[in-house]
Amino acid sequence: MSILLREISLIRAPAADDPDPADPADHSRTESPTGLPDRYPFNLPVFQQLNHLEFSAPVTLFTGENGSGKSTLIELVAAATDAVVIGGESFRSDKSLSWAMEARSHVRCAWNKRTHRGFFLRAEDFYNFARKIKQQMEEMEADAREFDGKFHGTGRILAVGAMNGQKRAMQSRYGDDLHHLSHGESFLRVFQERFVPGGLYILDEPEAPLSPTRQLTLLSMILQMVTAGGQFIIATHSPILMACPHAIILSFDGSPPAPIAYEDTEHVSVTRAFLNHPESFLRHL
Numbered sequence: 001m002s003i004l005l006r007e008i009s010l011i012r013a014p015a016a017d018d019p020d021p022a023d024p025a026d027h028s029r030t031e032s033p034t035g036l037p038d039r040y041p042f043n044l045p046v047f048q049q050l051n052h053l054e055f056s057a058p059v060t061l062f063t064g065e066n067g068s069g070k071s072t073l074i075e076l077v078a079a080a081t082d083a084v085v086i087g088g089e090s091f092r093s094d095k096s097l098s099w100a101m102e103a104r105s106h107v108r109c110a111w112n113k114r115t116h117r118g119f120f121l122r123a124e125d126f127y128n129f130a131r132k133i134k135q136q137m138e139e140m141e142a143d144a145r146e147f148d149g150k151f152h153g154t155g156r157i158l159a160v161g162a163m164n165g166q167k168r169a170m171q172s173r174y175g176d177d178l179h180h181l182s183h184g185e186s187f188l189r190v191f192q193e194r195f196v197p198g199g200l201y202i203l204d205e206p207e208a209p210l211s212p213t214r215q216l217t218l219l220s221m222i223l224q225m226v227t228a229g230g231q232f233i234i235a236t237h238s239p240i241l242m243a244c245p246h247a248i249i250l251s252f253d254g255s256p257p258a259p260i261a262y263e264d265t266e267h268v269s270v271t272r273a274f275l276n277h278p279e280s281f282l283r284h285l
Contacts, residue, residue, distance in 0.1 A: 009052035064252030078120035080107040118199030123208035197228035207238035
């Protein structure tokens with residue numbers, strides 16, 4: 001097991017004792033008292049006391065209430081590490097992530113071993129990924145038909161063969177159409193094909209399309225990749241994923257995020273209490 005990304009830290013501007021509004025180099029008008037830009041995402045509570053975040057285990061789990069900032073921070077980590085985006089557009093072309101490209105200049109990454117393997121995935125982007133895979137296969141098939149009528153002899157054989165070969169390789173990885181699988185099955189199929197040893201995987205709520213049994217399957221895949229030198233940073237509400245052995249759980253219900261024991265997380269305590277006595281919750285609804 002290894003830790004690839006050791007730490008991220010926020011780059012704060014020094015405090016200005018006597019700001020000069022006429023000086024264009026004086027950033028006091030755009031910097032907050034924290035030394036960070038006075039705009040999204042740095043104006044969120046999670047960033048007010050956050051100086052650095054250490055990744056001391058191969059699996060780090062972000063947990064907390066909705067709106068606590070865990071997804072925002074995980075997107076910023078993905079941008080700062082130049083992670084490949086699976087599902088949506090790249091950081092440079094996705095307007096919903098343009099803020100992360102700008103904000104990453106205020107983040108410093110400390111690596112034990114720099115890697116370009118791995119990816120960033122938001123659960124809500126997966127449908128786009130399945131659509132793109134299908135579209136690429138259709139384009140390869142159309143190109144093969146065009147080359148079949150356009151070229152002759154050896155050129156035709158090579159051109160058509162290249163297109164058909166690429167399509168078969170993609171079919172081997174993802175099947176004929178990810179949309180023909182259930183959402184959870186296609187989700188796991190992509191993980192199965194895209195997980196490689198020594199990668200950094202940044203996942204935002206990957207449990208969203210998965211049943212409890214499928215979440216256990218994903219947890220098993222994560223543990224296999226950890227033994228092969230992979231590292232995971234995951235934002236999650238899933239008590240199943242939070243049970244990952246030897247993982248560090250960071251609670252975002254305070255600022256800065258702090259380690260929390262599995263049994264102390266609200267997700268675990270509330271879920272357990274509800275399963276033990278559902279009627280005590282339902283009668284108040």
